[in-house]
Every structure is written in structure tokens, then in C-alpha cells.
Amino acid sequence: MQTGADSSKLAVAARIDAGMLPNDRRSATSNAVWPGCTPIDPATERGRTAMQSETSQRKPALFGRNAAESAPFAARAEGIRIWDEAGNEYLDASSGAISVISVGHGVEEVVEAMAAQARAFAYVLGGRLRHHPAEDLAQALAAMAPGDLNRVIFVSGGSEANETAFKLARNYHVVRGKPEKYIVLSRRRSYHGATLATLSLSGYEERRGPYGPLLLWEPQVAECNCYRCPFGLSYPQCQLRCANDLQRAIDEYGAEKIAAFIAEPIVGAAGAATTPPDGYFQTIREICERNDILFIADEIITGLGRTGRNFGIEHWGVVPDVITTAKGLSGGYVPLGAVIVSDKVADAFDAAGKPFVHGFTYMAHPVTTAAALAVLNVVQREQLIENARVQGERLFSRLAVLADSEPLVGEVRGKGLLAGLELVTDPWTKQPHAKSLGVTQRLIAAAQARGLMLYPCQSGEGHGDQVIVSPPLTVTAEEIDAIVERLTLALADVRADLDA
Numbered sequence: 001m002q003t004g005a006d007s008s009k010l011a012v013a014a015r016i017d018a019g020m021l022p023n024d025r026r027s028a029t030s031n032a033v034w035p036g037c038t039p040i041d042p043a044t045e046r047g048r049t050a051m052q053s054e055t056s057q058r059k060p061a062l063f064g065r066n067a068a069e070s071a072p073f074a075a076r077a078e079g080i081r082i083w084d085e086a087g088n089e090y091l092d093a094s095s096g097a098i099s100v101i102s103v104g105h106g107v108e109e110v111v112e113a114m115a116a117q118a119r120a121f122a123y124v125l126g127g128r129l130r131h132h133p134a135e136d137l138a139q140a141l142a143a144m145a146p147g148d149l150n151r152v153i154f155v156s157g158g159s160e161a162n163e164t165a166f167k168l169a170r171n172y173h174v175v176r177g178k179p180e181k182y183i184v185l186s187r188r189r190s191y192h193g194a195t196l197a198t199l200s201l202s203g204y205e206e207r208r209g210p211y212g213p214l215l216l217w218e219p220q221v222a223e224c225n226c227y228r229c230p231f232g233l234s235y236p237q238c239q240l241r242c243a244n245d246l247q248r249a250i251d252e253y254g255a256e257k258i259a260a261f262i263a264e265p266i267v268g269a270a271g272a273a274t275t276p277p278d279g280y281f282q283t284i285r286e287i288c289e290r291n292d293i294l295f296i297a298d299e300i301i302t303g304l305g306r307t308g309r310n311f312g313i314e315h316w317g318v319v320p321d322v323i324t325t326a327k328g329l330s331g332g333y334v335p336l337g338a339v340i341v342s343d344k345v346a347d348a349f350d351a352a353g354k355p356f357v358h359g360f361t362y363m364a365h366p367v368t369t370a371a372a373l374a375v376l377n378v379v380q381r382e383q384l385i386e387n388a389r390v391q392g393e394r395l396f397s398r399l400a401v402l403a404d405s406e407p408l409v410g411e412v413r414g415k416g417l418l419a420g421l422e423l424v425t426d427p428w429t430k431q432p433h434a435k436s437l438g439v440t441q442r443l444i445a446a447a448q449a450r451g452l453m454l455y456p457c458q459s460g461e462g463h464g465d466q467v468i469v470s471p472p473l474t475v476t477a478e479e480i481d482a483i484v485e486r487l488t489l490a491l492a493d494v495r496a497d498l499d500a
Contacts, residue, residue, distance in 0.1 A: 077105035080472045080479055082453070090448065093471045093483045094455035095328070098268055099301045099418070102328030103378045104474040110333050113374035117367045126364055134364035137373045141340055144310045144376075147319030148343040153356075154336065154364040158300035158326035159193030161337035162262065165322050166197055167358050169260035169294045172345050175352040181259040181292075185249055188230070189223035189463065191270040192262060192298055201262060204270040206458075220249040221261070224276040227411045227422065228430070228463065235277045243276075243283035250291050260294040260322075265312035266418060268301040272457040272466030273413050273420030281316035294321040294345065300337070301418065304328045305379055305473050308389030308416035315415060321345055328473070331375040334368040384473035391475050392416035398484040399469070403427075406491050408439075410464065417473060420457070423465040432464040439465040442497060447490040452483065 072084035082090045082105070095101040103110070117133060124131055138152035153168075155161050166184050173181035186192065186201040193199060196214055199207065203219040222230045222245040231241050250258055263284065267274040288295040295318075302312030303325035313320055321344065326337035349356055362368075379385065396412065399419060403409040410424035423439055425431040433439045440456045444467065447454045457466035471483060 079104045079106070080475055081105070088451065090451050090453050091471070091479065091483055091486065092453045093469050093487075094453050095470050095472050096332055097327070098455050098468055098470050099306050099327045100332040101472045102304065102306075103331045103375050103382075103384065104472045105332075107331070107333075107374075107378060109378060110331060110371055110374040114333065114367050114371045117370035120366075122367060123365065126359075131364075131366050131369075133366050133369040133373055137369045137376070140373065140376050141325075141338060144304070145323060145340045146311065146314055149319070149323055149340045150343055151341040151346040153339040153341065153358075154369060155339065155360055156335045156362050156365075156368075157337045158324070159195045159198050159337075160360060161300065161324040161326050161339050162192045162198045162201075162296075162298060163195050164339045164358060165262070165296045165324050166201075166260070168322065168339065168341065168345065168356060169296065171356055171358070172294065172348055173259050175354045176348050178256075178292075180256055183253055183258050184217070184296075185221055185246065185253075185258060185261045185293075186217075186219040187221045187223045187263055188219045189225065189267060189271050189274070190219060190262075190264060190298075191268060192264075193300075202270065220252075221246050223267070223271070223274070224280055225271065225274050226277060227274075227413070236279075240277075240279055240283050243280045243287070246284060246287050247291075250287070250293070255291040255293070258291065258293050260296050261288055262296040262298055264298045264300075265302050265315070266307065266414060268418075268468070269455075269457055271420070271463075272422060272468050273415075273418050275413050275415060276316075278316070281313065281318045285318045285320070288321075296320060296322045296324065299323050299325045300327055301470075304376075305385035305388050306416055306418050306470065307414075308385065308392050310385065312415070329375070330368060330372040331378075333375070334365075334371045336365075336368045336372050379473065382474070387475075388417045388473045391477065391480055392419075394477055394480045395419055395469070395471075395484070398480060402484060402488055402491075406488070406495075408491055408495055417470055417475065419469040421467050421469070423467070430464075437498065439494065439498070440467060442494045443467055443490060446493040446497075447487065450486045450490045450493070452486040452490060454487070 072086060075083050075085045080092050082092050092101060134154060141152050142150045153164060155164055169184060170182050173179065184201055186203065188203040190203045192202045197216060199211060200216040201219060202208065203223065208215060222242045224242040226235050229238065231238065233241060246261060285295055297313045297320040299311050299313065303323065306328060307315065309315060311323060321342045323340040325340065329338060330336035392415065395417065396419060399412045403412050407427060408423050409421055410427045410430055411422045413420050423433065425433055440458065444454055444456050455468040455470065457468060458464060469483065471479065
């Protein structure tokens with residue numbers, strides 16, 4: 001008798017042998033499928049029928065946050081393009097979940113680096129054996145980072161990186177004999193991760209909502225948003241009141257209790273590339289230094305070339321104490337994050353003769369660090385950070401023209417290949433759409449129907465509807481033009497829908 005699991009595997013086999021998954025994902029020497037499965041003849045309709053019947057009669061086993069059962073299945077991808085099983089092509093203008101696909105899909109050099117490392121050895125226990133992929137990658141990141149950020153910790157993603165940074169800040173003050181310093185401050189419009197600690201410091205109500213009783217803190221510092229200033233002021237007459245609000249929060253809690261302040265150089269998911277003016281981060285750096293507080297730059301999105309610089313914070317000429325990064329670090333080929341630590345912080349542990357009390361099973365994993373090392377090799381050899389700067393200028397030039405003619409667009413902001421659009425009812429009044437209209441979701445759907453992948457941010461009222469455009473660093477001028485052309489059509493579709 002065939003079990004449900006057997007039937008599920010047959011459905012997967014049908015997709016492979018029916019050509020619905022790309023040929024390069026199949027065995028080069030056989031049509032072998034998973035153990036216990038019988039290969040299905042791709043020439044017969046029986047295989048396709050079995051697969052369609054299987055998927056239509058039961059809910060998917062994969063439980064996801066969006067429950068998007070109707071979303072199409074991806075089949076293959078190359079460069080910035082993705083094709084679904086029906087053959088529809090999409091321009092990946094969000095690099096997956098903002099900035100993830102840095103060097104594009106299908107880079108054989110990265111795939112081969114992963115395979116070679118897996119063949120040599122897949123995993124070793126840190127502290128018992130060292131390995132070259134992690135050591136070499138750490139050196140490469142230290143060389144890219146500003147100032148004295150010369151020490152690196154590898155984890156499995158952005159949330160882990162920020163959680164590690166919080167613990168590092170606390171542990172740093174403990175080994176210096178200041179155990180009373182434990183509070184981490186953050187801004188009210190921000191997103192730092194999905195773990196309880198990182199979500200606690202995230203000013204993103206839509207994601208905090210269900211977990212209120214579990215969260216440890218609330219973000220305490222005003223956001224920097226010149227388009228919708230929280231103080232109702234204008235730059236530069238405001239004298240950077242939003243930056244100086246950090247000092248207000250420090251005074252409220254007491255500097256002797258504050259361990260660190262974390263901020264994204266350019267806000268990602270919580271603000272669609274909200275970008276501070278000159279002087280903002282210089283002021284933040286001065287305040288942190290004056291109060292013996294570590295400044296953590298959350299570069300999960302902005303790091304490794306996304307903004308046309310190695311790291312986003314470099315646009316302000318500021319060197320933080322800690323940088324966290326992930327997403328584009330491994331180009332989407334494997335999960336990986338990093339915490340880049342200044343000599344000042346690392347030396348405190350060395351001077352005290354104390355270790356950083358922290359660890360994850362998959363820290364500095366050989367295969368993931370080998371993949372990331374290959375990604376960085378591609379970034380540097382192909383001069384992709386410079387490409388991000390050049391194509392970013394083209395992107396913002398084209399988006400500015402779009403904003404001038406499209407009444408839905410209130411502001412275009414960001415740097416490099418990280419662009420945000422805020423959608424409003426009127427660009428002069430900046431009036432946001434009612435949340436009930438779901439304008440962000442309408443644009444995401446309209447864009448996908450036009451063959452364009454965007455990333456959704458806010459959804460109406462208060463902070464407005466916002467989307468992000470952040471194509472892979474490999475994007476060409478022609479692809480930039482195609483992205484903006486499809487976006488223009490999608491915005492017109494949404495406007496027509498709203499006017500109907």
C-alpha cells in the first residue's frame with residue numbers, strides 16, 4: 001500500500017522527470033530519484049496528472065509565514081532572472097529578501113567551491129580543529145571593513161549576528177569591570193531580526209504584534225526620517241534633533257546602564273531605504289563615545305557593496321565598534337552571517353584573559369564560509385561594488401523621472417542599489433493611503449504579474465505604503481531600464497485599480 005510520504009515523493013519525482021526542475025539539478029549520470037521512489041516516464045501524462053492530483057488534494061507540508069499556497073513554484077534562475085514552472089520570467093529586483101542574491105543566480109564558481117569543501121569535509125567542531133575557509137574569509141572581511149574592525153565571528157544569519165552583537169556588548173562591559181551596563185538602545189522605526197532579543201529591539205509593530213508579552217524591551221530612540229520627521233521639523237534647521245534624541249534616552253536610563261546602541265545605516269524592511277542626512281551618524285558616534293557605549297552598525301542589508309561602498313556606514317565617514325552583516329555575504333547560496341569586531345572590543349577580552357561566552361553549533365561552518373569566500377572573490381574580481389555605485393546612479397535617475405510623472409510616488413530614497421519608494425495619495429500633502437486599501441500588496445501583486453519581484457515594507461497609514469527595489473550587484477544598465485519599465489506599468493495598474 002502506498003503511504004502519504006511515498007505519494008509525496010512520487011510527486012517530487014514527477015516534477016524532476018517531467019522537466020519542471022532544471023536539468024542541471026538532476027544527476028549527470030542517471031535519472032535516479034529519492035530512495036524508495038519509482039522514476040516516472042516524462043513522456044507520459046500519468047506523471048503530470050499524479051503530481052497535479054497530489055498537490056491539489058492536500059495542504060502543503062511546508063508551513064510558512066505567508067501561507068502562500070497559490071504562489072508559483074520556482075524552476076530555475078540565472079543572473080537576476082527567475083523562471084517558474086509555467087515558464088514565466090521574473091526580474092528579481094529585490095535580490096530575494098532584500099540584498100540576498102548579491103552575485104546573481106547560477107554562479108558555477110560558488111557552487112563548485114561548496115561542492116569541493118563538502119567533499120573534503122563538511123563540518124568540524126570549532127575549538128578542536130581550525131579550517132582555512134573560515135580563516136580566509138575572516139581575513140577578507142577584515143580587509144574590507146573600515147578602521148580597526150579586524151576580528152570576525154561567523155553565525156548562520158542576520159538575526160543570529162545581531163543577537164551575538166548584543167551579547168558581545170554586554171560581555172565586553174562585564175570583562176571591563178562594568179557589569180551594570182546591560183541595556184541596548186535602538187530606534188523606533190527599525191528591524192534587527194526575528195529572535196526574541198532582536199525583535200525586542202525592532203521598531204516594527206507588524207512583526208512585534210503577536211509576541212508582545214515575550215519581548216524584553218521597546219525601542220527608545222526617535223527614528224531619522226526627513227520625509228516624515230517625528231518632530232515635525234526640517235533639515236538642517238532641525239539641528240539633527242533625531243540624532244540628539246539618543247542622548248535624551250541615555251540620560252533617561254543613565255549612561256552607566258547603557259551597553260550599546262544599534263542602528264541600520266539605511267533602514268531596510270522597517271522603512272524602505274530611509275536614509276539619514278549628513279551629520280547624523282557623526283553625531284551618533286560622538287554621543288556613543290562620550291558615554292562609553294558601543295555603536296553597532298546593523299549592515300545585514302547594507303553591507304558588502306549594496307550601497308556602492310564596502311559598508312553603508314562609510315557614506316558618513318564613521319567607524320562603529322561592531323558591524324553585523326549577512327544576506328549578500330553568501331549570495332543566497334547558503335545561510336551565513338558575520339559579526340565584525342573592533343580591536344578595542346576584542347582586546348578587552350584578551351586583556352582580561354576571558355573568553356566571549358557564546359556559541360552556536362554551525363558557527364564558521366566550512367561549507368558556508370567556502371561559499372562566501374567564493375562570493376567575495378566574484379564581487380572583487382568583477383568589481384561589483386563599483387557596479388552597484390554606477391548602476392545605482394542610473395536606477396535613481398530613472399526612478400526620479402518615474403516619480404515626477406507618477407502621482408502614487410511620494411518619495412524615492414536610498415543609495416546605490418538599495419532604493420525605496422513611498423506611495424501616497426498625493427505627493428504634495430504626503431497623505432498615506434488607508435491601510436484597508438492594501439496598496440503595498442496591490443503593487444507587489446501587480447509587479448509580479450508584470451514579471452517583476454519587489455520587496456514589500458509598510459502598508460498604509462502613519463508611515464505609508466513602501467516597497468524596496470534592490471537588484472543583484474551584477475545588474476546591467478539594460479536590466480535597470482527593464483526593471484523601471486515594468487515598475488512603471490505596475491504602478492499604472494495599481495492606480496487604475498484604485499480609481500475604478
